[in-house]
Amino acid sequence: MLNFFRLAWKISRGFWKSEGKWYARLLAVTVIALQMLNVYVMVQYNMWQNQFYSTIQEMNSARFFHLFLYWPVFTLIFLVVDVNKLYLQQMLEVRWRTWLTNYYLQEWLSKRTYYLMQILDYGTDNPDQRISEDVRLFVSYLLELSFGLFRSTLTLASFIVVLWNLSGVVDLTVGPYEISIHGYMVWVAILYAVAGSWLTAVVGNSLIRLNFVQQRYEADFRFSLIRLRENGEGIAFYNGEHRERASFTKRFQFIIENFRDLMSGQRKLSYVTLLHWRLSFLLPYLISVPRIFEGKMQLGGLFQTATAFTQVEQSLSFFIDKFYSMNEASLAELQAVTQRLSSFAENIGSMHETAIRNSITISHTPGGLLGIAGLSVELPTGEVLLKNLELEVRAGDSLLITGASGSGKSTLMKTLAGIWPFGQGQIRIPEGESMLFLPQKPYLPLGTIREILAYPAASGFFTEQKLREIMAMCKLGEFMDRLDENGNWSQILSLGEQQRIAFGRAILHRPQWLFLDEATSALDEQTEMAMHRLLHEQLSGSTIISVGHRSTLLEYHDRILNITEAGSWKLSA
Numbered sequence: 001m002l003n004f005f006r007l008a009w010k011i012s013r014g015f016w017k018s019e020g021k022w023y024a025r026l027l028a029v030t031v032i033a034l035q036m037l038n039v040y041v042m043v044q045y046n047m048w049q050n051q052f053y054s055t056i057q058e059m060n061s062a063r064f065f066h067l068f069l070y071w072p073v074f075t076l077i078f079l080v081v082d083v084n085k086l087y088l089q090q091m092l093e094v095r096w097r098t099w100l101t102n103y104y105l106q107e108w109l110s111k112r113t114y115y116l117m118q119i120l121d122y123g124t125d126n127p128d129q130r131i132s133e134d135v136r137l138f139v140s141y142l143l144e145l146s147f148g149l150f151r152s153t154l155t156l157a158s159f160i161v162v163l164w165n166l167s168g169v170v171d172l173t174v175g176p177y178e179i180s181i182h183g184y185m186v187w188v189a190i191l192y193a194v195a196g197s198w199l200t201a202v203v204g205n206s207l208i209r210l211n212f213v214q215q216r217y218e219a220d221f222r223f224s225l226i227r228l229r230e231n232g233e234g235i236a237f238y239n240g241e242h243r244e245r246a247s248f249t250k251r252f253q254f255i256i257e258n259f260r261d262l263m264s265g266q267r268k269l270s271y272v273t274l275l276h277w278r279l280s281f282l283l284p285y286l287i288s289v290p291r292i293f294e295g296k297m298q299l300g301g302l303f304q305t306a307t308a309f310t311q312v313e314q315s316l317s318f319f320i321d322k323f324y325s326m327n328e329a330s331l332a333e334l335q336a337v338t339q340r341l342s343s344f345a346e347n348i349g350s351m352h353e354t355a356i357r358n359s360i361t362i363s364h365t366p367g368g369l370l371g372i373a374g375l376s377v378e379l380p381t382g383e384v385l386l387k388n389l390e391l392e393v394r395a396g397d398s399l400l401i402t403g404a405s406g407s408g409k410s411t412l413m414k415t416l417a418g419i420w421p422f423g424q425g426q427i428r429i430p431e432g433e434s435m436l437f438l439p440q441k442p443y444l445p446l447g448t449i450r451e452i453l454a455y456p457a458a459s460g461f462f463t464e465q466k467l468r469e470i471m472a473m474c475k476l477g478e479f480m481d482r483l484d485e486n487g488n489w490s491q492i493l494s495l496g497e498q499q500r501i502a503f504g505r506a507i508l509h510r511p512q513w514l515f516l517d518e519a520t521s522a523l524d525e526q527t528e529m530a531m532h533r534l535l536h537e538q539l540s541g542s543t544i545i546s547v548g549h550r551s552t553l554l555e556y557h558d559r560i561l562n563i564t565e566a567g568s569w570k571l572s573a
Ligand SMILES: Nc1ncnc2c1ncn2[C@@H]1O[C@H](COP(=O)(O)OP(=O)(O)OP(=O)(O)O)[C@@H](O)[C@H]1O
Pocket: 119, 120, 379, 380, 385, 403, 404, 405, 406, 407, 408, 409, 410, 411, 412
């Protein structure tokens, strides 16, 4: 239990010390103050009841009606306090969740943690679920349980003494008959609850749809996060983090907007449910008041008991529902969520350490030169893939990297892109020159073909005419009329078509350095040659470094780096 509090505080403290801390603290203090006010007014109400019934016992009807005027005042205070307490609690929840989601997104995207987690797999399952579902549950459960515990403790302490001192048998008049019914309040309560449930169902109807939509938005948000995890490599090659971030923010916005509608709907429903709850205090009085005027009964004690009983019963059921029931266990769920979030944060930390430990130094130097000195590329296990590579590639050169399957060609490309941290040596990157990496399986973001072609630039970056021209060159003419069609194109297009889209992207972006990692593997030899010819024509000044198996590629490259057995290599012209 102590460990749970420690972990929960570790996850929470950032928010309570963040930029918006004063507003958050003000919201929390206001909710607590409203809760205290609520309990205070409840005690006043209970005292008012004493006076009220004494007046009835004295058969002083004038004073009775005078005291009765206090009831709407109490009711109004209860309604305004309770409804707004919930609303403010939800405002705090929205702010806290937004902060915590942004925090985890920032940590997950920084230092390419999302990609390192994918290649190292230190046991963080579904990071997307941690960010979308667990953060939501953590914030909502923690607030609900903390405020609920506070309120119930205060109420229980205030009313348990009252109930202890008041008890008795309930006498009831039904028409001409006087009967004593044990459990009378229970029957009234059951009927009243059924009526309340029906009314709640009618007023709360719109909440069902809103909840449904909310779940869909949550799932959409989660799915977009899953896509980043699945396509980590492609996004890392494109440095597409900023575009991904924009897409996440947009989807998260839908969640928050719908949640605001939910909050308004819930506010309406709360007026009904809380009015129902408030009326339940009046009901026993209304039923019994005629007999008091007849002087046949002294019901003050009974109704006081009823009020105190309701308060004590509700406070106690909070403990039972939220704390002691291990089946429904909100606390158990909160503990699990806390555990999942803190292990996720720990794994992010160890990924950041891995990135820092990276002993491959990448520097940016002027002069249009890619220089590699003493570069050894390793696997996370320490196994060496490539030993002591010395290589210089000048602007305008072209280099083909060959070698048996599994020899480490793709890993060398990842190292040059700066996304593979395992190994030693120095890489000098030409300063201020644009670089583009095309992997074997291109990354296609969700959206239209126009957005996909422009990626990682924004969709409006290139003119329609330019896009059509490039599509014609890359033999993608059949999709020209579908430029603005939304779809999961990575599922629709063939790998060859996807690779031609990546070529189109390269020509659009005109990088000074282009790295192709088996980027034409799915094309037939003729189309492959046509694509390379196109690159040479369109990007004549660019340096091209390719990984490939086919001999047809030799024609388009000046030099060959062949990775041979056990990490050795050979450079030939
Ligand atoms: N994340 C990883 N963890 C452990 N081993 C890895 C990881 N990524 C790659 N490897 C291993 O590194 C070796 C080199 O892989 P790489 O993809 O660089 O080979 P390649 O020469 O490009 O192969 P191919 O020609 O088949 O594409 C392979 O044995 C592969 O199993």
